[in-house]
Amino acid sequence: MDNLTEEPSIPEPKVAYPAMSGARASTPEALLKSGGAESCRTRDESPGGDPGRKQFLAGIAALVGLGALSMPSLVRAGMAAAAEDSADAPDASLLRDGPRFDEDEAENIIVRMQKELQTAMRKPIEQRKWVMVIDLRKCTGCGACTISCIAENHLPAGVVYRPVMEEELGTYPNVSIRSTPRPCMQCETAPCVPVCPVRATWIRPDGIVDMDYDQCIGCRYCMTACPYHARTFDFGYDYSEGTPARQPYEEVPNYEYNKRWQQRKGRSPVGNVRKCHFCSHKIDAGMLPSCVTTCIGYATYFGDANDPESLVSELISRSNKIRLKEEMGTRPRVFYLI
């Protein structure tokens, strides 16, 4: 668990990479002359005395002499040495993907966030500040959060609260994919709120941008005002559109904003603007948002930023955090770790 909450503790590499070892080994010629051994020199060996090379050659000679006698044991020893080396060497995936943790620890992350949420719920609402942190290095773009959100809120066809944007970066052969889940940013200065002509959307004291479906007239001005395209309109489509009958799951009501909403044409939320609300109905019941608990890579974190001990407080204090379109001054409550 601590692996995640602390800065990534990358082991000090024993092996000096060519780029690290200065001009001596940085040229292709030098590497060729040394037969590659230059690149494998350890840091604490002095290049002038070259004891490492002597030891290496002596070891090789001894191995050749004893080889015929003790081949099986040598193989085992070699494997053990290799294993030891790999343990000492920096883990490339660690450098790339940040800290990792095993399944039990990951479970503890969820438990910790859950406990922190329940602790926060004991405070008055205005003393909570919900934030979400999404670690883009861990997001695999699987879409589990998107689907769990749809399932939790019974979103109809054409409505999505948390799509995952995928971008292909670089050009072949240096390419990668970046997956960026995009929930509602729950902006502190939300541009969608002041434009509503009937006060159907507002910011709760805990920071969640709330909506009243019964108040919304469906003018869609808030949708034009959102720089994140985070609001979608419920056109009243079904997933079973064009099939003989509506499916039972489409008859099941949802409980957004702690109210019961039945999906029916002409009745809210059909004809309304809809958006992610951090599963406020679940939060109010002391539970984490669905996208947090269903993320297979444990890439989404949620909690109270007003609690200095909370996981999200630790995460958003890091220097590798960003917010989308920060230059607009909307001050989103969704942070990304890059």
Added chain:
Amino acid sequence: MQPSATVVAPRLNRTIDYRVSLGITFIALLFGAYGVIRVLVFKEHGALTSYVPWGLWVGVYVFLVWLEVGMILTYFLLRRFLQIEGLRLLAPVVMLAAISALIGALFVIGMDLGHPFRFWKAYLQPNFGSLMSWMIWLHTLYLFILVAELFAYFKGKDYVDRWKIYLNFLTYISIPIGVLLIAVIGGLFGVVAARPFWNASVLPLMFFIASLVAGLGLLILLHLIFSPTRGTPQYERTAVRMARVFLGAIIIGMIASLANGLVIAYPNVPAYAEGLKLVLFGPYWWTIWIVHLAIGVLVPLILLGLWRTRLWAIWAASICYLVGFTMVPVNIIIPGLAYPMPTMEGIKEAFHHPKLTFDYAPMFMEWQVVVFAVGLSLLIFTVGYRYIVEPYLREHH
């Protein structure tokens, strides 16, 4: 010259004109009825999507409001500042045309709402921090002023003379309210920082200029069709004077649009320039190049430049300008929405559904609703002319 001496029979005096007008109106209403039913009963919203939430209906609404306010403002300016006396008796026609356009506009924007029958919430629970609330309230105020003025004309000449002071007061306050209304509608788009193509302080001013030019085009047409001075030298003189002003207004509007376009295009910042590129070279390039610039600007400029003293040229120029201008609001609204914001480009492919796309082309049913709204405006105008304007002008005659 005494106005009564110049007055001839009003245009729709003959029953045949009235019937033809009603016939066209009912065809329009019949044609559009199914579109309205699809909206009100089947709760359809045409081709609108979550990423292009405003489309044809909002464009038509803006166009009709430009006409409505622009017509009254130019009427006032021409009467008060240019002292064009030939427009004096056109006042009830202008008021009626304005109220017809306003009701058409309110109808079409009502159809655009997800819950049109909740419109009353904008009155009882308004948020005056929203420009849309201001727009709704100013519309209502404008509606009351127009209804009051038309009511006076309905009651007859004596009533108008008796309440002249109050009616003049209403006319005078309708000017700042009209200016404010146009500025608010321009500002409604201009304040949206999330849409760089709209987000410009110059937009309310552009809306104001557009409203004046479009309103003047319609005013000329109303004068040519409905002026009680028809058949007199004053009729032609008035038309020619208005045509000169119209020519100047078109040139000013063109320069303002060009300046605005160049300011957007010159830095070529994608967030801003993308909308302009869509307008000029997008799939609907012909709406701006052919319909607006060629038919709506170039043809009127040639006609008014060469033959502005000929009535046929003034007729043709005003019709061409109005036809061409229908595309302007649509070309402001849709391109501002039809591309994802910078850094959010991935949203295009993030989740697939026909309602989660940046591609928008109005559906047939959207056009039906527009035709119904135009039919509604025509109906109000036709009936209003028959029962309000005609008796009033007959009294003068």
